[in-house]
Amino acid sequence: MEFTIRKAQAEDAELLHQLGRMTYSAHFKHMWVSAEELDAFIDKEYGLIELASSLAASNESWLIAETDKPIGFAKVTWNTPVPDSGMSGALLNKLYLNPEETGKNYGRWMFESIINEARDKREGYLWLEVLGENVRARKFYEAFGMQHIKDIPFITASQQSTLQILGMMI
Template structure:
């Protein structure tokens, strides 16, 4: 049975390990340059960076366990999609370890995030998803997210299209 808890600064090393493992498993094939991928992972999952983020009151990290850790999520409270809105909780990350997707964990974790966001007075939940990730698109659309707009993620060697999806709470 999946259990969820808010992560603390003591979870930085665990999130770093899970973040690198899950990202490499699910997304490494999308990167043209391995050096850019390694730079990205260092920026996103360095323990000091995570420790700082875990102490930021504008963000929240969740750890999912069954009974050992299987994944995590990161949100930012009360963030605007752009200058024209909407404003709501931004889901930055919803990642599961290799072999732990397709088990219903994502829906459970996302439902809890939506519940917490709504209890904080948020009226929307939004996220960015890679155009090259059709499974995530299907997942989020099945859960009521709709397309708002597109944006780009760029590195020196490539550009990737991101779709911004939103769900009213």
């Protein structure tokens, strides 16, 4: 089956809205104490207005992964300061696949594509935030050479989680 990665366009907002809601909920619903807070978070991250604005931003790129159908996406914000570090680089905001499509190397190919684009843009550094509880994702990124920089809290009205910042020179 052919696998492609393409840059998302303004007309992809609805697709990203649907993919975002489905993939985030599938991967992280069990980590949320409050269903209402989860829904509010997803609405904030994948609302059509927010997506339209993000897709139009010159410092942000959305990618869509496809086989015979869309199976995932990624978002990168270019030239973004790493909190409390004095460094900046490409921030990988999101890289999500339909859970049925994990384990097929699609995530690896997407991540390698992002690294290559960041190098082309002379970013010099790539970083991201990952939930401390998301051991599988952390191991995935560490296998590429990403290293733990620091922990920061992620706080909602009903819970507190730890986000780990990982980064690497590229």
